[in-house]
Amino acid sequence: MMKQLYEWIDKRTKLSKYWEPIARHPVPSHVSDGVRTNPVYCLGGIAFLCFIILVITGMFLAMYYKPTPDEAYESVRYIMEEVPMGAFIRSVHSWAANMMIAAVMLHMIRVYFTGAYKPPRELNWVIGVVLFLITTAFGFTGYLLPWDQLAYWATTIGIQITSGIPVVGPYVGKLLMGGGEIGPNTLSRFYAVHTIILPLTLALLLGIHFLLVRIHGISGRYL
């Protein structure tokens, strides 16, 4: 039954032509020998899983969250106290975010020590660093959204520090705040960046990242 369905779809899409080389390619024995799998090669995948969890929980949060100084705090309180499963969804969003950053850092460390950034993979390393910066930017913009004391003051410090970069700093600070101080413009642009600009950019770069991993194959033995 499943087989027939697969064949029916395959006849019309030629899906197997693209899918099978990916499915059949052998995994090198230093990654997994069939008995033991080296867990350091799973870190990129774990980061990706966290991203998927973040997208799904984020969609639910976006149904209740209101990005204005008057309503933001109250809407988060409402999620925490009144929405069924709301506190759980928000907590999963927060934990998955921290887990993603940790996984990305460890993934970067694994790529460094296995020498996987060497030719021909230099470009994928550079894309990787950008992915890392985007991941932290997610954290920075997300931190402000609950509009509580920690959110407000941590962002104040963050923007102060960024404004201290010579030459471009003051402009970046102004751009981040949408004016001279943290207020309604800051909150709505952090929300737009957090929920539209960063996810789309990350998804696009991840596509290229994975494509390059497919083109190069996983890097060789490091011991």
Add this chain to the structure above:
Amino acid sequence: MRVRGLSFFPNFLLREVVIMFTTAASIFLLASIFPASLLDPANPFETPKPIFPEWYFLYVYGFLKFWTWDIGPIKAKTMGIVISMVFFQLLLILVPFIDRNTEVNLKKRPIAVILGVITIAAVLFFTIYGIVFE
């Protein structure tokens, strides 16, 4: 490199799936035991103490506290920001172009390994410095 080995699907992916379920389960468990916090509403006129940035920015925060030396006309604070934010990120991006050695065996690239360990130790050190020293 890929003469033999198990095929990506389903053998290898199945192992991945086990790890993925474990990861997801730990996230759900942590979220149930330690829910996300929500403090008092933002008040621009009252600075709470202490305030910390997210843990992955602490190393920048710690480095800014650590670096107290003016270099010529450049203020200490500016130096701290440039080194920990601009210089460090640039260095990370440039890794493949700085390390031209094509050897991947860990034991045959001692300098890269030592520099890597020092970098991790430094980031950890400044992270702790950011929390401990007020």
